[in-house]
Amino acid sequence: MKLHIAKDSTQLSESLAAWMATYIADVLTTQDRFTLVLSGGSTPKQLYALLAATPYKELIHWEKVHFFWGDERAVPFEDERNNARMCFEALLDKVGVIRENIHVMRTDITPEESAAAYEQVLKSYFSDSETTFDLTLLGMGDDGHTLSLFPGMPVVHEESAWATSFFLPAQDMHRITLTAPVVNKSAAVVFLAAGAGKAETLRQVLQGDLDVDKYPSQIISPENGQLHWFVDEAAAAGLHTK
Numbered sequence: 001m002k003l004h005i006a007k008d009s010t011q012l013s014e015s016l017a018a019w020m021a022t023y024i025a026d027v028l029t030t031q032d033r034f035t036l037v038l039s040g041g042s043t044p045k046q047l048y049a050l051l052a053a054t055p056y057k058e059l060i061h062w063e064k065v066h067f068f069w070g071d072e073r074a075v076p077f078e079d080e081r082n083n084a085r086m087c088f089e090a091l092l093d094k095v096g097v098i099r100e101n102i103h104v105m106r107t108d109i110t111p112e113e114s115a116a117a118y119e120q121v122l123k124s125y126f127s128d129s130e131t132t133f134d135l136t137l138l139g140m141g142d143d144g145h146t147l148s149l150f151p152g153m154p155v156v157h158e159e160s161a162w163a164t165s166f167f168l169p170a171q172d173m174h175r176i177t178l179t180a181p182v183v184n185k186s187a188a189v190v191f192l193a194a195g196a197g198k199a200e201t202l203r204q205v206l207q208g209d210l211d212v213d214k215y216p217s218q219i220i221s222p223e224n225g226q227l228h229w230f231v232d233e234a235a236a237a238g239l240h241t242k
């Protein structure tokens with residue numbers, strides 16, 4: 001695991017945008033497409049805004065990027081809480097992407113249908129390959145969840161489905177999410193976490209005992225790929241860095 005610590009959330013987004021531009025360019029020297037999983041939540045908005053502006057807007061070969069989502073809240077696309085909507089507003093509407101390469105988790109059908117449809121999309125891309133996504137971007141909630149893998153929920157241990165859905169009582173909504181096995185086949189996974197509110201959880205996730213039911217982010221560990229944590233100093237405050 002590689003830990004990248006930035007001074008504040010602005011420098012954090014800047015360092016990840018620069019890292020992504022280099023990584024995407026490197027991968028595209030050996031293949032024609034780049035598969036990218038976007039995360040929802042509030043932290044990546046600043047990153048997406050940077051990627052949508054000069055120089056990254058022009059530098060990255062957006063027309064070769066195929067977009068996926070890590071999880072979705074089962075609310076209409078028009079709803080402010082919809083993760084895909086946030087990503088369109090912050091990034092996809094502003095760069096030269098190809099519409100057919102954008103694969104949202106649908107919320108105009110039932111969550112079960114949506115998860116099944118997503119699994120089909122993923123299988124058409126990846127069923128023949130050892131690796132899935134070139135890059136999966138993830139966030140970590142203050143409670144240690146990632147994707148929609150919430151503490152204490154059976155979905156954390158899903159082993160066969162590539163995408164699944166379930167009802168999240170705490171938020172009174174359904175969620176659609178990728179599962180740990182498909183994310184752990186990514187060529188690279190990057191967690192982005194900022195703010196003092198995540199410091200204690202980050203310490204537990206990275207340096208505490210393994211307890212994936214309590215801290216589901218711990219279950220993310222690419223089998224053959226790279227794992228990066230991009231965090232700011234506030235989030236890293238509890239870590240032993242020596």
Ligand SMILES: O=C(O)[C@H](O)[C@@H](O)[C@H](O)[C@H](O)COP(=O)(O)O
Nearest residue numbers: 040041042043139140141146147
């Ligand atoms: O839909 C979601 O809620 C997410 O995709 C989720 O896994 C998110 O990444 C974390 O909750 C962190 O969110 P923040 O960046 O808002 O803390």
